[in-house]
Amino acid sequence: MGQRSALVVIGNEILSGRTVDKNINWIAEQMTGRGVPLTEVRIVPDIEAKIVEAVNGLRAEYDYVFTTGGIGPTHDDITAASVAKAFGVEFERHQEAYQVLLDYYGPAELTEARASMANMPRGVRLLDNPVSGAPGFALENVYVMAGVPRIMQAMFGHVLSEIAPGAAILSNTVFCDLQESLIAQGLRAIQDRYGVVDIGSYPSFRGGVLNVSVVLRGTDGEAIAAATKEVLALIDEKGGEIRSQSFQVDVGD
Amino acid sequence: MGQRSALVVIGNEILSGRTVDKNINWIAEQMTGRGVPLTEVRIVPDIEAKIVEAVNGLRAEYDYVFTTGGIGPTHDDITAASVAKAFGVEFERHQEAYQVLLDYYGPAELTEARASMANMPRGVRLLDNPVSGAPGFALENVYVMAGVPRIMQAMFGHVLSEIAPGAAILSNTVFCDLQESLIAQGLRAIQDRYGVVDIGSYPSFRGGVLNVSVVLRGTDGEAIAAATKEVLALIDEKGGEIRSQSFQVDVGD
Numbered sequence: 001m002g003q004r005s006a007l008v009v010i011g012n013e014i015l016s017g018r019t020v021d022k023n024i025n026w027i028a029e030q031m032t033g034r035g036v037p038l039t040e041v042r043i044v045p046d047i048e049a050k051i052v053e054a055v056n057g058l059r060a061e062y063d064y065v066f067t068t069g070g071i072g073p074t075h076d077d078i079t080a081a082s083v084a085k086a087f088g089v090e091f092e093r094h095q096e097a098y099q100v101l102l103d104y105y106g107p108a109e110l111t112e113a114r115a116s117m118a119n120m121p122r123g124v125r126l127l128d129n130p131v132s133g134a135p136g137f138a139l140e141n142v143y144v145m146a147g148v149p150r151i152m153q154a155m156f157g158h159v160l161s162e163i164a165p166g167a168a169i170l171s172n173t174v175f176c177d178l179q180e181s182l183i184a185q186g187l188r189a190i191q192d193r194y195g196v197v198d199i200g201s202y203p204s205f206r207g208g209v210l211n212v213s214v215v216l217r218g219t220d221g222e223a224i225a226a227a228t229k230e231v232l233a234l235i236d237e238k239g240g241e242i243r244s245q246s247f248q249v250d251v252g253d
Numbered sequence: 254m255g256q257r258s259a260l261v262v263i264g265n266e267i268l269s270g271r272t273v274d275k276n277i278n279w280i281a282e283q284m285t286g287r288g289v290p291l292t293e294v295r296i297v298p299d300i301e302a303k304i305v306e307a308v309n310g311l312r313a314e315y316d317y318v319f320t321t322g323g324i325g326p327t328h329d330d331i332t333a334a335s336v337a338k339a340f341g342v343e344f345e346r347h348q349e350a351y352q353v354l355l356d357y358y359g360p361a362e363l364t365e366a367r368a369s370m371a372n373m374p375r376g377v378r379l380l381d382n383p384v385s386g387a388p389g390f391a392l393e394n395v396y397v398m399a400g401v402p403r404i405m406q407a408m409f410g411h412v413l414s415e416i417a418p419g420a421a422i423l424s425n426t427v428f429c430d431l432q433e434s435l436i437a438q439g440l441r442a443i444q445d446r447y448g449v450v451d452i453g454s455y456p457s458f459r460g461g462v463l464n465v466s467v468v469l470r471g472t473d474g475e476a477i478a479a480a481t482k483e484v485l486a487l488i489d490e491k492g493g494e495i496r497s498q499s500f501q502v503d504v505g506d
Binding site for chain 2: 025028038039042043044050074076077114116180182184187198204215
C-alpha cells in the first residue's frame with residue numbers, strides 16, 4: 001500500500017451548520033493529484049480532548065495528517081495548544097515565528113493577542129503564510145493550518161514540498177442513463193476480474209430520474225483501460241446510453 | 254449536557270475529491286434546529302473495518318449516530334453489512350423491506366441486485382424512502398441512510414420523528430470590519446463572564462481584507478443578549494463598523 005493522508009477539521013462553525021466547509025474537497029483533490037490519497041477525515045469541535053484524540057488516532061495510522069482551523073488569536077483558537085498536548089511536548093513561544101509576526105505587524109501593532117499566534121508546540125517547522133502573516137506549523141507528520149481557505153491554500157504549497165509524490169492516481173468516469181441496479185451484477189463481475197482497479201458506482205438524480213456514474217480508479221493504467229472497456233460493453237448490453245465520459249486513461253477503440 | 258449527535262459519511266467519492274459532500278451541512282443545520290447538536294463527523298472509505306470502527310466509536314459516545322452512503326445495490330455498497338458487523342448481529346433478508354421492494358419494483362423488475370437492498374442487520378427499524386423505494390434503517394441509536402442528498406433528506410423526516418427535541422439552540426451573529434486580533438482580548442473577557450454562551454470568532458476575507466464574524470450561541474437567551482451587547486460595545490470601542498448582524502435573540506436597546 002502506498003502512502004495515505006488524513007485530515008482533522010477543527011471548528012464548531014462547521015458542526016453547527018453555520019459555515020460550509022470548503023477545505024475537505026480542496027485537500028482531497030490536491031492529495032489525489034499527489035498520489036497520497038486522503039483516506040479519512042474527522043470534523044471535531046473546539047474541545048481539547050477531541051482534538052487530541054483525533055490527531056493522535058490519525059497520526060499513528062496515516063503517513064500525513066493535516067489540520068485546519070483554530071490557530072488564530074482568539075480564545076477559541078486552541079489547536080496549537082491541543083497539538084502540543086497530543087505530542088506531549090511543551091507549548092511555548094516560538095522565536096522565529098515571533099520574529100515573523102514582528103516583521104509583519106511591526107512592534108506597535110504586535111498586540112499580545114497577535115503575539116500569541118507564535119505560541120506553538122516545541123520543535124515545530126514553520127509553514128509560511130504569505131497571506132496574513134501568522135505561520136502554520138508542522139510537527140513530525142502533522143501539518144497545522146489555518147481554516148480560512150485562502151490562507152490554508154497558501155500554506156499548503158509548503159506542505160506539498162515535504163510530501164513525496166506517490167504513484168499517479170488515474171480515473172475514468174462513465175455517466176449513463178441506467179439505474180445502477182441494472183448493471184450491479186455485471187459491475188461486480190468486472191470488479192472481481194480487476195482487483196487493482198477501484199470501481200465505484202454513484203447514483204444521482206438528474207431531471208427527477210436516477211442515473212449512475214461509474215468511476216474506475218487506480219494506478220494501473222492498462223487495467224483501468226481494460227476494465228473501462230468492459231463497463232462500456234456492459235452499459236451497451238443493458239441498453240443504456242452514455243451521457244458523458246471523462247477518461248484520464250485512453251481506452252483505445 | 255444535553256443530547257448530542259454524530260455523523261459517519263461513507264464514500265470513496267468524497268475522499269477522492271470527485272464529489273463535494275452536501276449532507277454534512279444539511280444534517281448540521283437540522284440537528285442545530287432540533288437542539289441535538291452535531292458534535293463530530295467522520296468521513297471514511299468503503300472499507301468494512303473503517304466503517305465498523307467509526308460506527309462503534311461514535312454510537313458509544315453520542316446519543317444519535319447517522320450514516321450516509323453505501324446502501325445501494327452495487328458491490329461497493331457495504332454499509333449495511335458493516336453495521337451488522339459493528340453490532341455483532343446477523344446480516345439477513347429483512348422480510349418487510351423485501352416486501353417494500355417487491356411493491357415498488359414489481360416481481361419482474363426485482364432483480365437479485367435490487368433485492369439485496371433488503372439485506373440488513375437483524376432487528377432494524379425501517380426508514381421509509383418515498384423517493385426511490387429502498388428503505389434505510391435504524392438499529393438502536395444508529396440511523397443508516399442513502400448518500401444521494403434528495404433520498405437522505407426524505408429519510409431524515411422519519412429519523413427526526415424518533416429524536417426528542419433538545420433545548421432550542423439560539424445564536425446571534427455580528428459581522429464587522431475589524432481584524433479579530435483587535436478584539437481578541439475583549440472577547441476572551443466576555444467569554445469568561447458568560448460561561449453558558451459559546452462565543453466563536455471567525456475571520457474571513459472580503460475584498461482582500463480580513464474581517465471577523467462573532468457568533469454567540471447557546472440555550473440561554475438572556476445570557477446571549479447580555480453578551481451580545483458587550484460584543485457590540487467592544488467593537489464600537491475598537492473603532493469597528495458593524496457590516497451585518499443576525500439576531501435570534503433580541504438584545505433590546
